[in-house]
Amino acid sequence: MRWGILGAARIAASALIPALRANRSDIVAVACRDAARGAAFAATHHIPEAVDYDALIARDDIDVIYNALPNHAHLPWTLTALQHGKHVLCEKPLALSAGEVEQMRDASRASGRLVLEAFMYRFHPQFDRLCELVASGALGPLKWMRGSFTYALRDMTDCRWDPALGGGALYDLGCYPLSLMRSLAGVEPVVLSVASRLTEPGLYGGSVDHAAHAVLRFDTAAGPVLGHFDAAFSLPWHCQFELLCEHGLLRLPIPFATKGVETVLQVGEQTERFAICDPYATMVGHFEAAVRGECALRFGLDESLGQARAMDALLAGAHATDALNTSHERPPSAIIAP
Ligand SMILES: NC(=O)c1ccc[n+]([C@@H]2O[C@H](COP(=O)([O-])OP(=O)(O)OC[C@H]3O[C@@H](n4cnc5c(N)ncnc54)[C@H](OP(=O)(O)O)[C@@H]3O)[C@@H](O)[C@H]2O)c1
CATH class of the missing domain: 3.40.50.720 (NAD(P)-binding Rossmann-like Domain)
Structure with missing residues (x-):
């Protein structure tokens, strides 16, 4: 190709x-x-x-x-x-x-x-295994999901700070836990609340959310599932994902940035290990196979549309509020949230 x-x-x-x-x-x-x-x-x-x-x-x-x-x-x-x-x-x-x-x-x-x-994390075997475990009800019905994807972005020229270029932490990082939660719940979320912190409007002629916390509800056939996540590029590195089912915990210590590292999935008291692999390469291989007509795309544009609708609701909430109700902050040193 x-x-x-x-x-x-x-x-x-x-x-x-x-x-x-x-x-x-x-x-x-x-x-x-x-x-x-x-x-x-x-x-x-x-x-x-x-x-x-x-x-x-x-x-x-x-x-x-x-x-x-x-x-x-x-x-x-x-x-x-x-x-x-x-x-x-x-x-x-x-x-x-x-x-x-x-x-x-x-x-x-x-x-x-x-x-x-190009959500590469979906092409790591731990994603399939987690989906399989949740769908099988191995640890009982899913009740609660929580995720975090934060890091400190010091380069103020990065496109992520610029609203005109589609900047913001929800677009850049929040999209990952949102996508994983939607995949696991199998239904689209209701956005219950979003608390955000916004950059000073004068910085790039508009504000982006540099930190956000979202609370979602997924009305699954087995009952409501709550999801909440943090996304920020004004906080130290923290990335993890876990689910509470009725009878135990499922946990991915490395949920998204899985290229080239050994990963584990905690299933109750057990730990499952995954060998080093390159999910980007698996994604490319799958896309090429779909282009050649050898298989259907695993994640089509209807799936992306569900994701974008949820993101629209999150962004509306993020820009309607500033969590600490303070004046907008000046980067870079002042943006590190307490
Ligand atoms: N899947 C993942 O693991 C992953 C990881 C990081 C980023 N991403 C995504 O990949 C995309 C690029 O991210 P990146 O971190 O690689 O960004 P980047 O290094 O800044 O690259 C973006 C490229 O966009 C081009 N560009 C066109 N108009 C621009 C403008 N007005 N300002 C700045 N750049 C402009 C530039 O290309 P030229 O100057 O060469 O024309 C630049 O090299 C984003 O959508 C991001 O969300 C995905």
Whole structure:
């Protein structure tokens, strides 16, 4: 399969290019806004050509575009790629709203080309095992889920601080526990509350949520399940996920950033171990198989639409409140939440 990489992004360098190499995929070209930077990126990663965005998408020797752009650019460039007959593996969050995902779904159907939201954590075996355990009721009915994904983002030029580029902690990090909770509950959530902390509006001409805590209810056939999670890039690193079932605890100490590390799943008193693997490579392999028509996409755009609808509700809550009811804060030192 012949790939074009849209954006000389860090995630392309650190995760997707190695995943494509692992699948023996053909990386035809990378696109960059800056010709010199693009050429340097291509040389570093042994990619034959560096071109601009339009030129990459117009090429007829490319089958799949990997969209590694900031969140605000997922919709326009994914639509352009679909219009040019390309399949698209697009970074998470797939879009900025449910309305944008609907546009992608319409364009995907019209073009007959696939789009996959690149939630790589779903391609690690521990995800399947956790889903299987919850569905089997091994520890009794699911009651409670809690997740956390926080870290300290010191680089104030990062696109995550800029509302115009789709910045914010819910888009960047909250999307992971939300996605996992939706997968495990099997129904869409009701957002009960969101407490957030917002950046000073003057920083980038608008605010982003740099920290948020959300409480969700999932009305499953077996009864209501409560989910709550933290997402922040203004706090120290903390990432974990656990579920309380009627008869015990299920816990993933490394729920999302699973590439290249041994992981474990705690099942009550037992511990299950998972060997080192590369979920990005498994994701690429699955997408290529789906593009070749060998299997259906495991996670289609209807799934992404459910995710985006929940995210819309979370963002509405996050921007309606500031948890501490204080003035907006100045980064970087003052943003470390107490
Ligand atoms: N799945 C994962 O594990 C994972 C991990 C990290 C990030 N992500 C996602 O991947 C995407 C990129 O994240 P990243 O951390 O790799 O970001 P990044 O290093 O800043 O790369 C983003 C790229 O977007 C391009 N770009 C286009 N317009 C831009 C603008 N106005 N401002 C800044 N960059 C612009 C730039 O490419 P050129 O300058 O080369 O044109 C830049 O290289 C995001 O959607 C993020 O949520 C996913």
